[in-house]
Amino acid sequence: MLLKLLFLVLLGQIRAKPVEDEPVCGYEACPATNFSTLNVHLIPHSHDDVGWLKTMDQYYFQDVQNVISTVIPALKQNPDRRFVQVETAFFKKWWEQQKDSVKQDVIKLVNNGQFEIINGAWSMNDEANVHYQFTIDQYTLGLRYLEDRLGKCSRPKVCWQIDPFGHSREQASISAQLGFDSVFFARLDYRDRINRLGTKTGDLIWRGSSNLGNSSDIFTSVMYNHYSAPAGFCFDIVCNDEPIIDDEESPDYNWKSRVEAFANFVREQASKYPTNNILVPMGDDFRYQAALNAYINTDRLIKGFELFPQTFEGKPIKLLYSTPTCYTKAVNDFVNSNNYKLQIKSDDFFPYADGVASLVVGYFTSRPASKRFVREANTMLQVAKQLAAVANLPYENENINSLKEAMGVLQHHDAITGTELIDVTHDYHRILHKGISDAVNAINPILSNLISGSDSLKLESCLLANVSVCLQAKADQFILTVYNPLSRVVSSPISIPVETENWKILDSNGDEVVYQVVPSITDFSTLVDETTSPNSLDFIAKDIPALGYKVYTFTKVATKPTKRITVGADGTTFEIDEVSGLLTSVTMNGVTLNVTQDFLVYKSGGRSQAYVFDPDGDPQRVASTVTVKKIEGDVYYGVVQEFSDWAKQIIKVYKNDSSYIEFDWVIGPLNIDDGGKEVISQFSTPLQTEGVFYTDSNGREILKRVRNQRPDYDYTDEQPIAGNYYPVTSKILIRDENLGVEMAILNDRAQGGSSVKDGQVELMVHRRIRSGDGFGLDEIEYGHGIVVRGKHFLVLGPVSGNGEKSLAAIERDVAQRKLLPPWVFITNQDVSGSKNLEYSSLKRPLPDNVQLLTLEPWSDGTLLVRLEHVLEKNEDENLSKEVTVDLSDLFVAFTVQELKETTLAGNIPIEENVRLHWPGSTNEAPPQAPRAPTDLTITLAPMQIRTFLATVTYNNL
Structure with a gap:
């Protein structure tokens, strides 16, 4: 009996040990640290821009493939070595070129924590110009790709945003909702860095x-200097540092002198941080192209x-190979053992200045056409994903994934920012x-x-309609299919370039639609190679069904019925000064x-x-007088203002x-013969704003800004204009509290936008600059x-609103409709006798305070569904109350049978999302009944x- 018990005990001990292939990753794979030592966490990494000085493909084939291909065998040689992989767009290119044996090596290295995935998004996104929907989508894409190929150990715990030029609070919130435990970055205002290092607040808790509330709290670490290795200690082939x-x-x-030199650096950094741990990045842009050389030297440094x-x-x-994940865990162990409460920050890290008179805020506006192109592509992506769900397309649809991946690349911090070479x-x-073309082909x-x-039917998109180009609309008859990607019914103005003035438009019910035709705002024929149309036709697409469409038939006719003159729109009017030609008054x-x-x-x-x-x-006016022409029509009334031959505008009220x-x-x-120009649209009012204005954070929550002030450090106003510029993704507002x-x-x-003077708002709309740095x-x-x-x-009015909605709720509604406006498809084919000239994917629209943020295929018989307040x-x-949505019998094409809640990216079941606890912050998700x-039924709290x-x-439809 005793022998039997002994055998069982021994068997239990054997089973308690992980088998050779059992994953031991994440915090369990971290190297041991000690409270009685200074733990120096060396982080081998390569920052790989998805385009910047080179295109994405040039970077991959010239640099990045060398990084990953040399890191993997170097890691196999020594189980202590670590490496962190970030950009999934590059990893996919590399992975799909590898043999199965190499793929198995990578999986083993992921499973033992040596090759650790951090961030995991398609690219390291910008944080100023991106909309939160774009960010969520590109994380979802990247994390799904990684887990499908590498397993659960590829789930990151770290948001590694080391290179963006300023950092948004919404990025911190998204990171917490993804299940991450920490955020790391290198760039912040030079005065903020000096203050944080001096007060040992470079490690902090950020409330996103x-x-x-506290569930959005996330540990944040500001790097000591930059994300590069300490000066003199870059051991890659692209460096010339002393081995x-x-x-x-x-x-x-x-050997000894190099150790002493590194120790001096370590002591200086350690004196600026609050625990017995410091993080030292051992890498830089496109490093580890000769990984073995880098690791051999680091091995010697540690020894x-x-x-x-x-x-x-x-x-x-004590020096140790580590990762940002392991640094987070070591700091967490220390603060919990000592009940040490880190500083809690609740605003953001904008604007970023890297020195006096170097306000990195120009990129908020740089390459404005690119920024608009990305916004349009997002609309098409949401339309494509929704229709793919309706049609039961597989997740791995090549054409739709083409647009997902393109959008992921464009979120990069040198893409949507406009900071790349031309x-x-x-x-x-x-x-x-x-x-976009691939996605249109798919749907x-x-x-x-x-x-x-x-x-x-061949349905096409007129991507150049904004410059009066749409070849299909030159025909005597054409069909528009107007698709609404929002989960509620909307009415929306639609503008199409046309040749002639007289049309008959019928909606899906055969009813005639009111429209108006005016000359195009400018003669685009001098600016594009394509054939332009001289006129713009505008109509209101009324009551477009939620996640659905209406079909409109256009037929050219000889004459148009007499115009009805309009002089206002339901209490919304504006006045133009006849002498100056400028807007002078608004009623709303x-x-x-x-x-x-x-x-x-x-x-x-x-x-x-x-x-x-x-x-x-200070800025100078474009023109002292403005030419004005009044427009009266059946769809909108307004004025055309001509400020110069290069600045024109139509002000409209529908x-x-x-x-x-x-x-x-x-x-x-x-014309920049006399120097670069940066153009703003400025709105001036008598409102008493007392230096306060508000901007959005990536299109989501609103942040208070105070002119010439920063909440965390003493601000100096060497740049009184640029120093008060902030990113504006969806809106900027001012308010007279009395x-x-x-407005x-x-x-x-x-x-980029600001309120440089009380009662004013300005948004920068265009920049043209020649400079000698290659980034002109x-x-x-x-x-x-x-x-x-x-x-x-x-939008203007009392804060209380119009009696039905507050002004903030009205602004939210407008912002949503402009972020995801209806997408217009056009064809010259006949659709008479078609079965569905009007269609909705929903049997009932969702409430005004709820949006179906995501609907897309996920796996066989499974869809990814996101709802947002x-x-x-x-x-x-x-409307700012909890709201409950019932998904039973909601959709036309399918019936929801079961729901399984996950973290924000859809990759982790909610019950598996266990985050670290920090003293002074209960950042776990609030307990919920299973x-x-x-x-x-799904209940949503505000935001x-x-x-x-x-x-x-x-x-069966």
């Missing part, structure tokens, strides 16, 4: 949301600290255009079948306010370039939508400086996003 020579017989022997002991404040210094810009446009048969019952939501709008130009200073905005003095005033502007080409009146300006792409913005198209067309949307707490008395899979894998059965 004012609505989600470590441990042969005492060699005349170049330097040298054992042979030549070094101390810091009486503690031995040849790379052109390559980005190629990638994005191909992605064309779906829409065709829904409309006509066959796949014979019961408030009349003196509002002036004008275009002004900053002369570029000597430092202005793609990254930096360095104005040379008859059927009084929630905003639209400013449709065309700027360019800019009057209770607010917001919403935009159709990311831009002298963009040329068709032989001219680039011309940019865009829109702003003004679109308002913040206290924004609206009625969901029954058949519970199809909450919830993600589910929905098991569905498809209905």
Whole structure:
């Protein structure tokens, strides 16, 4: 009996040990640290830009493939060695070229924690110009790709955003919702860095949301200097630093002196951080192309600290191969053991300055046409994913994934930012255009079948309609299919370039549609090679079904019925001064306010370039007088303003939508013979704003800004204009607290903006600069400086709103409709007799405060579903409340049977999402009763996003 018990005990001990192939990754794979030592976490890494000075493909084939291909065998030689892999776009290129044996090696290295995935998104995204929907999508794409190929050990715990030029609070919130435990970055204002290092607050807790509370808290570490290796200690082939020579017989022997030099660096850094751990990056841009050489020298460095002991404040210094994940765990162990409370930060890290007069805020606007192109591509992506779900397409649809991957690349911090070389810009446009074209090809048969019952229709998109090019609309008859990607019914203005003025338009019910035709805002024929149309036809596509479409038939006719003259739109009006030609007054939501709008130009200073905005003095008006022509029609009324031959604008109020005033502007080409120009649209009011204005964080929550102030450090105002510029992804607003009146300006792409003076708002719309650094913005198209067309949307009224919605709720509604406007497909084919000229994927629209953020195929019989509450707490008395949505019997094409909740990217079941605890912050998700899979009701708190894998059965339509 005793022998039997002994045998069982021994068996239990054997089983307690992991088998050879059992994964031991994440925190379990971290090297041992000690509270009695200074633990120096060496982080081998390569920062691989997905395009910048070279195109993405050039970087891969010239640099990145060498990095991964040399790292893997070097890791196999020594189990202590580590490496962190970041950009999934590059990893996919490499992975798909490897033999199965190499892939198995990688999986083993991932499973034992040596080759660790951090961040895991398709690219290391920018944080100023991206919209939160773009960010969530590209993380979802990257994390799904990794886990499908590498398994659960590829799930990152770290947001590694080391290179973006400033950092948004929404990125921190998204990271927490992804299940990450930490954020690392290198770039912050030089004054902020000095203050943090001096106060030992470079390690902190960042609260990513004012609505989600402690659950959005995430540990954040600001790197000591940069993400490069300490000076003199880069051991890659691209560096010329002195190697470590441990042969005492060699005349170049330097082992001990190199250890002492590194120890001096370590002591200086350790004196600036709060725990007995410091993180030292051992890498830089495109490093480890000769990985073995780098690792051999680092091995000697680590061993040298054992042979030549070094101390810091009486503690031995221990060097170890580590990862950001392991650094996070070591700091967490320390603070919990000592009940040490890190500083909690609740705002963001904008704007970023890397020195006096070097405000890195120009990129908020740089390459504005690219920024708009990305916004349009996102609309097509959401349309494509929704229709793919309706049609039960597989997740691995090559054409739709082409657009997903293109969007992932374009979120890169040298892509959507406009901070890449011009040849790379052109390559980005190629990638994005191909992605859109591929996606249209994927969904064309779906829409065709829904409309006509066959796949014979060829539906196309007029991507150049904004410059009066749409060849299909030159025919005597054509069909528009207007698709609404929002989960509620909307009415939206649609504009199509046409040749003639007289048309008959019928909607899906055969009812005639009111329209108006006016000359195009400018003669684009001088700016493009394609054949342009002289006129713009506008109509309101009314009541487009949620996640659905309406079909409109256009037929050219000889004459048009007499126009009905319009003089306003449901209480929304504006006045133009007859002498100056400028806007002088706006009436909206019961408030009349003196509002002036004008275009002004900053002369570029000597430092202005793609990254930096360095104005040379105050802005000057484009024109002293403005030519004005009034427009009266059945769809909108407005005025055409001509400020110069390169600055024109139409101000519009739509008859059927009084929630905003639209400013449709065309700027360019800019003449820079006399120096660079940076053009702003400036709105001036008598509102008393006391230096306060507000901007959005990646299109989501609103942050308070105070002119010439920073919450974390003493601000110096060497740059009073650029120093107050912030990223504006969706809106900027000012408010007179005493009057209770607010004015917001919403935009159709990311831009830089500010309130440089009380009562004013300005948004930068265009930049053209020549500079000698290779990053100039002298963009040329068709032989001219680039011309940019865009829109702003003004919302004004009492904070309390219009009696039905608060002004904030009205602004949210407008912002959503402008982020995801209806997508227009056009064909010259006949659809008469078709079965479905109107269609909705939903049996009922969702409430106004809920948006179906994501609907896309995930696996056989499973869809990825995200729902979001679109308002913040206290924004609206009625809508800023918890809301419950029932998914049972909601969708037309399929029926939801079960729901399984996951983290934000859809890759981790919610019950497996266990995050680290930090003293002073209870950042675990609030406890929830286990969901029954058949519970199809979802409750959302303000600003909450919830993600589910929905098991569905498809209905016979």
